[in-house]
Amino acid sequence: xxxxxILSRQLLRPAFAAPVAARTSFLTSIQxxxxxxxxxxxxxxxxSSAPVVLFMKGTPETPQCGFSRASIQVLGMQxxxxxxxxxxxxxxxxxxxxxIKEYSDWPxxxxxxxxxxxxxxxxxxxxxxxxxxxxKLLEEKQVLAVESEGAEEEAAKKE
Amino acid sequence: xxxxxxEDSIRAALADRLKASHVEVQDMSGGCGQxxxxxxxxxxxxxxNSLKRHRLVNAALKDEIAQIHAWxxxxxxxxxxxxxxxATGGNDGPPLDGTAGGEVTGVSQ
Numbered sequence: 001x002x003x004x005x006i007l008s009r010q011l012l013r014p015a016f017a018a019p020v021a022a023r024t025s026f027l028t029s030i031q032x033x034x035x036x037x038x039x040x041x042x043x044x045x046x047x048s049s050a051p052v053v054l055f056m057k058g059t060p061e062t063p064q065c066g067f068s069r070a071s072i073q074v075l076g077m078q079x080x081x082x083x084x085x086x087x088x089x090x091x092x093x094x095x096x097x098x099x100i101k102e103y104s105d106w107p108x109x110x111x112x113x114x115x116x117x118x119x120x121x122x123x124x125x126x127x128x129x130x131x132x133x134x135x136k137l138l139e140e141k142q143v144l145a146v147e148s149e150g151a152e153e154e155a156a157k158k159e
Numbered sequence: 160x161x162x163x164x165x166e167d168s169i170r171a172a173l174a175d176r177l178k179a180s181h182v183e184v185q186d187m188s189g190g191c192g193q194x195x196x197x198x199x200x201x202x203x204x205x206x207x208n209s210l211k212r213h214r215l216v217n218a219a220l221k222d223e224i225a226q227i228h229a230w231x232x233x234x235x236x237x238x239x240x241x242x243x244x245x246a247t248g249g250n251d252g253p254p255l256d257g258t259a260g261g262e263v264t265g266v267s268q
Contacts, residue, residue: 057265058265063265064265065257065263065264065265066257066258066259066263066264066265067229067231067256067257067263067265068257068265069257069265070256070257071257105214106217107217107224107225107230108224108229108230118210119210120209120210120213121213121231122231122256122257123196123213123231123232123233123254123256123257124209124210124213126254126256126257127209127233127254128209133209
């Protein structure tokens, strides 16, 4: 499985204006906490970029954390179609790393989105995998790799 | 300044804020108090799906989780807990998926 192109840095790193000194510290702390519109829009776009989206540490080929690795392994085992999958490395972009936690209202990474809906983190992914719920959901959303002779021949030709 | 977070402090907070009947908390950071995994049994989870249960826990432990690097949980109702115990003659305990022998590997939050 390979990672889709990660969003270009320009998109995910909005130009942040420096906080104005005249503002009260109360206001500045609110600003710092809330997601900027630009970051929110960039994350909106990331979440809709594919039917299955995983925000993780590292890449699918080289996960940088055990929880992210476990999540990628589960998705691989389930047979998610690489063409319908996108992974975003939060370690590449600090605004994404902090922004996605606010966006999802979820404190940890990795974070899985299926069909633009937040599903959960590593422990939820693994428990849904074990209970069969994940397989069912992936089938419903039609994101599993199709096992047909045609598709295999095509893949072989491409290589 | 918040006091340091330990297995006991999290256990107490969960029992208190979620009326949990049974709580197991394990430090996954080699004793550093930076990563925890838990098994939480509470009647408050009844009728909620996995994600809603986790969000309930996240809300109850908002301050603690904000300070640590990793957090995992398994949330069960008392009935589910008893069922698992009867079936397996014990309980699987807190989830250790993604860890290496119960310890977190890789980059912190």
